[in-house]
Amino acid sequence: MFLRDIWYFAMPGEALKSGGLANKVLLGEPLVFGRTRQGEPFALRDICPHRGVPLSAGHLYDAGSSGCGEAAIECPYHGWKFNTSGVCTEIPSLVPGQDIDVSRIRVRRYPVREVNGNIWVYMTDEKRADLAPTHEPPAIPGFDGKSANIRESMTFSCHVDHAVIGLMDPAHGPFVHRSWYWRTKASIHEKAKNFAPSEMGFAMVEHTPSSNSFAYRILGGKPTTEISFRLPGIRLERIHAGRHRVVGLTAVTPIDETSTEITQSFYWTLPLLSVAKPVLRRFMRAFLGQDRDMVNLQQQGLRFEPRLMLINDSDVQAKWYHRLKNEWDEATAQGRPFQNPVKPVTLRWRS
Ligand code: FES
Ligand SMILES: [Fe+2]
Incomplete structure (x- = not known):
């Protein structure tokens, strides 16, 4: 079907604003891309593991505002929060004593790189989802740190x-x-x-x-x-x-x-x-x-x-x-x- 374990061009860096989210289907898979206030892009599977709502319809809360000290996407349905690694950090409906280990709930995370204003995403096979990239996405020779004209x-x-x-x-x-x-x-x-x-x-x-x-x-x-x-x-x-x-x-x-x-x-x-x-x-x-x-x-x-x-x-x-x-x-x-x-x-x- 599609080549796996390789970097695909996802979107221009300028399409992803600081503190913003963008959704995109790539290789038939729904992804949500986000950029933290520190400027770091990240990508997760765009499906909430609770009831399947696209996380891209939610909000990206950042350090301080989310109360958990790190950037996290809040699902718009029941407010579950997922950090940029895809780990669940909060389930608002839980009351004291209902000790679910929320950190065991995860959304798939995709490695992302931003090079010369291009956002690349590493699309692995589902079976190898945790493997680190074996290579780097292409850079533009002679244009270090510059974006496209x-x-x-x-x-x-x-x-x-x-x-x-x-x-x-x-x-x-x-x-x-x-x-x-x-x-x-x-x-x-x-x-x-x-x-x-x-x-x-x-x-x-x-x-x-x-x-x-x-x-x-x-x-x-x-x-x-x-x-x-x-x-x-x-x-x-x-x-x-x-x-x-x-x-x-x-x-x-x-x-x-x-x-x-x-x-x-x-x-x-x-x-x-x-x-x-x-x-x-x-x-x-x-x-x-x-x-x-x-x-x-x-x-x-x-x-x-x-x-x-x-x-x-x-x-x-x-x-x-x-x-x-x-x-x-x-x-x-x-x-x-x-x-x-x-x-x-x-x-x-x-x-
Ligand atoms: S569907 Fe996402 S929190 Fe319930
Ligand atoms: Fe042509």
Whole structure:
């Protein structure tokens, strides 16, 4: 179904206010995210163990106000309180002498990290819920402590695999993203790119991008770019031009079996790009919208469960994605280190 024991992008940090709660279904599981007044994010299963009310409908009380000296969510139904580790700290209806050990009542807690303004959540298999993360979520190289300059998010009506494969598919550009300023049918030409294994995935090694892409042209200077993919569905594109750098992060997160959220964020050092934000936002929405419309259209065919094809070389990255996933599943099930199945190779295609 979904990869487990791995970090998924949950939401932008700015979506979670200090002292606030936010609910979100991820991988078919309801989660409540909160942020303490100290700024620490946390995540719990969004179901009260008493009678099943979503905890996200309650309140986050913080040190002092909750009376228990630590941040806790209060369920709106009977006021049970759960701390940020998911341990029950109070049942208001108890009278003296009714000595239930409330600390034995627990809500599932999910490990959370906030890196470069991105909130990541570690989704383990229920059976391994108490295991500590084996790795860290991705950071944005060269942007220590900085948040994204721009973000757009969109929901695709498809399983995560089709969203990820659509994202790494090099052959759809001139068809799905055809436009006078980006790609035209006449701009199709042969490409050869070098690929190598990289952390939890693979990378198109640093190169000078082809001249038919508008985004690279507006950067000025001779840019180089490196694109990497890592499980479960994270694409990092780093562009260097002179002393400037732009990093694009695309995170694909399954909401459930049939819907997937794509969040695209850009980090940059060019003040000029900040001025152009409204225009960039329109381009980003247009782009994501074209991809969304295509995978949504694809669902019409997939309803009939056809056999699908993966061809050389333009679908090799999709093949790697399946292999990487299988290896991740096997490695986590066997409790052994992940062994990257990708080998260095040059791939050629026309796009
Ligand atoms: S349902 Fe949450 S306290 Fe009763
Ligand atoms: Fe696309």
